Amino acid sequence: MVAGEGVGVNWLIDFFGDPANWSGPDGIPVRLLEHLQFSALSLLLAVLIALPLGLWIGHTGKGALFAVLSANAARALPTLGLLVLIVLLMGVGTDIPVLIPLVALAVPPILVNTYEGIRGVDPELRDAAYGMGLRGGQVLGRVLVPVALPLILLGLRIAAIQVVSTATVAAYVGLGGLGRFIIDGLATKDFPRTIGGAVLVALLALAVQLGFTFIQRLVVSPGVSERQAVR
Amino acid sequence: MITFDGVTKRYADGTVAVDHLSLEVPTGEITVFVGPSGCGKTTSLRMINRMIDATEGRILLDGVDVKTIDPPTLRRGIGYVIQQAGLFPHRKIVDNVATVPHLLGWDRKKARDRAMELLERVGLDLKLADRYPFQLSGGQQQRVGVARALAADPPVLLMDEPFSAVDPIVRASLQEELLRLQAELNKTIVFVTHDIDEAVKLGDRVAVLRVGGHLAQLDAPSTLLARPADDFVREFLGRDRGIRRLSFVTDEGVRLRTDLTVPASAEISSVRDTAEPWLAVVDEENRPLGWVSVKDLPESGTLADARPAPYGTFVRGRDSLRAALDATLLSPSRSAIAVDDSGRVEGVATREALDEALDKVAGGAGA
Numbered sequence: 001m002v003a004g005e006g007v008g009v010n011w012l013i014d015f016f017g018d019p020a021n022w023s024g025p026d027g028i029p030v031r032l033l034e035h036l037q038f039s040a041l042s043l044l045l046a047v048l049i050a051l052p053l054g055l056w057i058g059h060t061g062k063g064a065l066f067a068v069l070s071a072n073a074a075r076a077l078p079t080l081g082l083l084v085l086i087v088l089l090m091g092v093g094t095d096i097p098v099l100i101p102l103v104a105l106a107v108p109p110i111l112v113n114t115y116e117g118i119r120g121v122d123p124e125l126r127d128a129a130y131g132m133g134l135r136g137g138q139v140l141g142r143v144l145v146p147v148a149l150p151l152i153l154l155g156l157r158i159a160a161i162q163v164v165s166t167a168t169v170a171a172y173v174g175l176g177g178l179g180r181f182i183i184d185g186l187a188t189k190d191f192p193r194t195i196g197g198a199v200l201v202a203l204l205a206l207a208v209q210l211g212f213t214f215i216q217r218l219v220v221s222p223g224v225s226e227r228q229a230v231r
Numbered sequence: 232m233i234t235f236d237g238v239t240k241r242y243a244d245g246t247v248a249v250d251h252l253s254l255e256v257p258t259g260e261i262t263v264f265v266g267p268s269g270c271g272k273t274t275s276l277r278m279i280n281r282m283i284d285a286t287e288g289r290i291l292l293d294g295v296d297v298k299t300i301d302p303p304t305l306r307r308g309i310g311y312v313i314q315q316a317g318l319f320p321h322r323k324i325v326d327n328v329a330t331v332p333h334l335l336g337w338d339r340k341k342a343r344d345r346a347m348e349l350l351e352r353v354g355l356d357l358k359l360a361d362r363y364p365f366q367l368s369g370g371q372q373q374r375v376g377v378a379r380a381l382a383a384d385p386p387v388l389l390m391d392e393p394f395s396a397v398d399p400i401v402r403a404s405l406q407e408e409l410l411r412l413q414a415e416l417n418k419t420i421v422f423v424t425h426d427i428d429e430a431v432k433l434g435d436r437v438a439v440l441r442v443g444g445h446l447a448q449l450d451a452p453s454t455l456l457a458r459p460a461d462d463f464v465r466e467f468l469g470r471d472r473g474i475r476r477l478s479f480v481t482d483e484g485v486r487l488r489t490d491l492t493v494p495a496s497a498e499i500s501s502v503r504d505t506a507e508p509w510l511a512v513v514d515e516e517n518r519p520l521g522w523v524s525v526k527d528l529p530e531s532g533t534l535a536d537a538r539p540a541p542y543g544t545f546v547r548g549r550d551s552l553r554a555a556l557d558a559t560l561l562s563p564s565r566s567a568i569a570v571d572d573s574g575r576v577e578g579v580a581t582r583e584a585l586d587e588a589l590d591k592v593a594g595g596a597g598a
């Protein structure tokens with residue numbers, strides 16, 4: 001057995017095996033819940049902004065350039081830098097400092113994938129939908145969205161995973177979440193704690209990935225994913 | 232009836248796709264728009280259901296200017312079939328067909344029943360109803376496209392090259408199916424194609440368009456083939472226009488001879504002295520068995536002992552002159568056997584008789 005590997009596993013056993021880490025305000029359940037709260041709230045805000053915008057731009061073809069440019073700009077923002085800046089401007093004490101950079105992180109993948117998904121639907125299909133007598137909103141809701149759903153969900157999944165992984169930065173401004181284990185562990189040279197925190201974040205990201213795979217199966221029509229219908 | 236009244240379409244880039252088109256599409260008939268690529272067929276068609284709005288002129292649907300009708304409402308009353316079928320991939324076949332009934336607010340059961348009825352009508356196996364479009368062949372998808380267009384029983388059907396993307400055998404069967412459906416339904420159909428053979432086969436009337444969106448000629452297929460209006464139409468109709476024309480001439484003008492058929496039970500000795508080189512042998516029910524060459528007959532016995540040569544038939548009063556001519560090519564006697572609907576021999580059309588009929592057709596063509 002390689003020495004380093006043994007140490008790593010031991011650290012994990014140390015961290016996860018310690019009952020003290022499973023209770024109290026600094027326990028795993030509480031930190032996990034905090035982490036999930038930030039992440040879910042950021043994702044929700046990002047969805048509320050990016051999804052309607054992406055649908056509208058994809059459907060009308062208006063503002064496509066704006067969407068791509070602003071999404072690229074948002075992507076280029078350094079999350080941690082933005083966080084520090086906001087804290088300097090607004091002070092600690094509310095959730096807002098954490099939410100803003102996380103939302104900024106989540107908007108581009110949702111916006112771009114939604115827009116590309118809608119825009120990429122076969123023009124013949126769009127044409128047929130209008131030709132049948134569907135109105136604009138019906139074409140979007142009944143045809144374009146169901147057909148573009150895999151790509152829309154992909155955008156949501158990328159955003160969710162990035163948010164969950166990046167929400168660790170909340171710890172920098174004293175706001176809790178799984179990041180606390182990493183930061184505090186580093187500060188006190190308590191490596192089991194740091195590694196344990198990192199593993200928890202990775203597991204959460206994995207869970208999000210699995211969750212989306214499941215949602216995809218559930219909501220995307222077999223006719224779109226071209227799975228043979230079970231019969 | 233659909234009326235084009237001085238309709239012009241000028242696109243934003245200045246292209247004049249349709250130029251002062253005036254024509255009438257009669258109720259209950261198939262009118263085909265045919266012409267080379269880019270001549271404005273699709274544009275003309277799509278102005279009817281306002282997928283494109285005309286720049287000038289009016290299009291009237293039974294006297295009502297389509298511009299006065301809200302487009303989605305207008306379109307729900309007009310069936311529309313396009314080349315790639317354009318089925319909704321996320322919906323099952325039956326739900327695709329029920330699209331317009333749903334939009335019109337029919338209740339679920341009624342819409343579904345109607346969809347199933349139509350799938351059957353267009354010749355689709357009902358087992359396919361719960362499949363998704365990607366699980367169907369191109370030809371099957373096209374049938375679904377037709378069923379979907381017919382679902383709410385619209386009086387008008389617009390079809391834009393609906394059979395162009397399928398292979399020739401499937402295309403032929405889809406064409407037959409459309410003609411069969413039309414015989415039952417009597418819709419007002421505007422059918423767009425670039426294929427003159429398809430136009431001539433399907434159209435009650437054919438409008439030939441030339442590039443720039445001008446109407447070159449509008450006539451019944453037989454007239455079109457017999458008397459093309461100008462060189463453009465003549466060239467577009469192609470080389471074998473003469474032969475194709477015969478598809479529209481009935482065989483009724485062909486004189487039949489009844490003295491060339493003999494029953495198989497007849498003694499060979501009784502026919503040996505005839506002046507005719509070939510005789511058509513029939514069974515006791517008067518169905519054709521084949522031709523026999525008189526000089527090659529055996530010494531004795533009945534005609535049943537002779538080995539019959541191949542023969543070709545046409546159905547009297549139903550087939551065209553082209554079919555009769557075709558039948559002559561199948562037999563060494565160079566004559567065609569005319570049969571009735573149940574396959575019983577009515578007589579023989581000799582080459583001389585067919586020549587006479589062809590002379591009449593050529594005479595009718597003027598030059």
Ligand SMILES: Nc1ncnc2c1ncn2[C@@H]1O[C@H](COP(=O)(O)OP(=O)(O)O)[C@@H](O)[C@H]1O
Nearest residue numbers: 242244246248267268269270271272273274275
């Ligand atoms: N949206 C458009 N903008 C500009 N020109 C167009 C547009 N659609 C068609 N055209 C042009 O109009 C002419 C007729 O097109 P179309 O009606 O599609 O012809 P067809 O169906 O007979 O092939 C062509 O020259 C084509 O390039």
Ligand SMILES: [Mg+2]
Nearest residue numbers: 272273274392
């Ligand atoms: Mg076209």
